[in-house]
Amino acid sequence: MNHLPEDMENTLMGSQSSHASLRDIHSINPAQLMARIESYEGREKKGISDVRRTFCLFVTFDLLFVTLLWIIELNVNGGIENTLKTEVIHYDYYSSYFDIFLLAVFRFKVLILGYAVCKLRHWWAIALTTAVTSAFLLAKVILSKLFSQGAFGYVLPIISFILAWIETWFLDFKVLPQEAEEENRLLLVQDASERAVLIPAGLSDGQFYSPPESEAGSEEAEEKQDSEKPLLEL
Numbered sequence: 001m002n003h004l005p006e007d008m009e010n011t012l013m014g015s016q017s018s019h020a021s022l023r024d025i026h027s028i029n030p031a032q033l034m035a036r037i038e039s040y041e042g043r044e045k046k047g048i049s050d051v052r053r054t055f056c057l058f059v060t061f062d063l064l065f066v067t068l069l070w071i072i073e074l075n076v077n078g079g080i081e082n083t084l085k086t087e088v089i090h091y092d093y094y095s096s097y098f099d100i101f102l103l104a105v106f107r108f109k110v111l112i113l114g115y116a117v118c119k120l121r122h123w124w125a126i127a128l129t130t131a132v133t134s135a136f137l138l139a140k141v142i143l144s145k146l147f148s149q150g151a152f153g154y155v156l157p158i159i160s161f162i163l164a165w166i167e168t169w170f171l172d173f174k175v176l177p178q179e180a181e182e183e184n185r186l187l188l189v190q191d192a193s194e195r196a197v198l199i200p201a202g203l204s205d206g207q208f209y210s211p212p213e214s215e216a217g218s219e220e221a222e223e224k225q226d227s228e229k230p231l232l233e234l
Contacts, residue, residue: 051178052115055170059111062163066104069159070097073152094144100156103133107164115171121179126171133164 048056074083087096107129114125137157140146146153 048116048119049175049179049182051175052119055167055175056112056116058170059108059167062167063104063108065163066101066156066160069152069156070101073097073156076150076152093140095146095149097146097152097156099136099140100160103136103160107133107167111167115175121176123172123176126168130164130168133160137161 071080074080074087077083087098091098093099110125110129114120137160141157146157
């Protein structure tokens with residue numbers, strides 16, 4: 001027995017699920033449809049979805065975690081004041097961690113501005129930050145002398161690289177698909193509600209009742225009987 005290809009099976013399953021969702025939506029009465037629309041509009045009024053808010057929190061965690069590691073590195077290498085002068089004022093690309101901190105600030109500003117303030121629904125901003133981060137860290141690891149400065153020479157570049165790619169995965173596989181699904185669901189509910197408004201609700205069978213037709217000649221017979229009554233009385 002031949003089996004259907006996987007893509008054909010996926011297509012059939014997707015069409016069945018979409019038809020099932022449409023049947024479910026059209027089976028709901030108008031009051032429930034309006035309640036769902038109000039719930040979706042309430043989510044839109046929040047300004048940002050729950051999954052996008054989680055993404056923004058993770059971007060903030062990225063900045064704070066890299067900052068914490070950098071501060072620990074400053075304390076380990078001779079105190080914050082002396083190390084700040086060495087890494088910031090006398091910046092050296094080959095031995096300073098300050099640029100890795102600035103890279104985290106760059107990611108935070110671009111992603112929060114793009115996906116929290118401007119509410120982008122495209123991946124170009126996360127692609128920009130991830131590409132810049134990956135290229136910069138690879139060049140720094142190859143050209144710099146961080147590995148000779150202890151454990152932080154390994155930890156900071158690796159953590160920054162991993163966090164940047166986790167942000168890319170989370171946005172591309174969680175945030176954008178889930179928001180697109182919510183938007184399609186809202187459009188289906190609105191379409192079903194518009195169709196439900198056109199159908200009059202609460203009609204009973206009595207409203208469609210039509211009286212039986214009168215028999216032929218009945219009106220003429222009644223008129224003859226009315227005209228003959230005075231004669232009979234006489």
